[in-house]
Amino acid sequence: MPDVWWARPVDPSSAPQLVALLDAHERTRLAAFRRPVDQARYLAAHALTRLLLGARLDTDPTGIALDRTCRCGKPHGKPRLATGAAPAFSLTHSGDFVGVALSDDGPVGLDVEEVRALSDLDRLAEHALSPVERTRPPADARAFLTIWTRKEALLKATGEGLASPMDAITLGPTGAVEAWTDGPGAAWVVDLEAGPDHPAAVAGLGAVAPEVRVHDGAALLR
Template identity: 65%
Template sequence: MVDVWWGSPVLHVPRLVALLDAHERARLERFRRPADAARYLGAHALARIVLAERLGADPAALEIDRTCRCGKPHGKPTVPGVEFSMTHSGDRVGVALSEVGPIGLDVEELRDLADVDALAGHALSPAEPRPPSAAAFLQVWTRKEALLKATGDGLSSPMNTITLAGPRVVSWADGPQAWLVDLEAGPAHPAAVAGLGAEAPPVRQHDGDALLQP
């Protein structure tokens, strides 16, 4: 089973800021744009709340490891005992928890793109047709980024080695067997969740806004 919570960005809410660790608070303070800070706080507070509920722990006491393969603290966040993934874009923040192994979640705000051709050259495999619009391209992007988040590679791994047919992995050069599910994060926010394995598990979506109230 995979559970996904969707919520909204939140401005400076003392109750939620108090849940963050020193690393997260330092990151939060470095954002210059209030909208960026609101997305960061919403996603990280929501993650701590749902992780703590699943683990029977104090949200503020959770120790989240962010160690990258290079040794620096910018890798995929992990907590012993549960697989999870965070995402945020535009007016949505999201957290996915998995009982079936590594998970990746991504959402994108629909928007105009300055150079779809250049982005398509980076993201699409030679076997994939160019999407007819920016919206269609962003849907493909969410699927591929969810897959790369599931492996822990993120955008350090090339998207153009993955060939998709809708929300289905046709081939992935040197990649694992993986599944994909498109999600509805809200109007104008395509989203996808991905994991490792042959078949997608059941996916439940929840309202996270109630958990982020002041």
């Protein structure tokens, strides 16, 4: 069954021990962010991932080799263990929360979105909603972001991410996958809440949604 941990962003200047966990690629990415809030989210998500993988694999978090090769050949794809071994994992961050999901039972995807005003909601809906979904009553920002988290979690589980069209997926009102053009077959999605005004979802492949265990990851980052 998947496990999900939630934590808050961490200012890199206050946590050199977490920065030290990152590999060269991650440190370069961290330094490239101009806004401190983006650096804080990135550090917390990636340090938490390494700490969780280290604990699961009983190994030094700093020595874990990750493969980020995208299908285009560049190193910006969904990260996975370079050995190809379990667990599968997925990380996400938005607003006041970062999250990491681990699964020993196949691919997993995790997404969180901070509820906020969406001035371009109509354009986003045209991009994200399937033709069937667009015939339903229009969603407000929170309802739309809930749908977005479900779909992005599903796409992360396949490893495609937003390189694959969201509007190929049709979800039912409770999030069940009703149709997925050229999709992987059966897939499940479970709604979560990272915190107030932070809807989230975890997803994977298979006909039946497993139990999802949720944990507080904040203590691991102290």
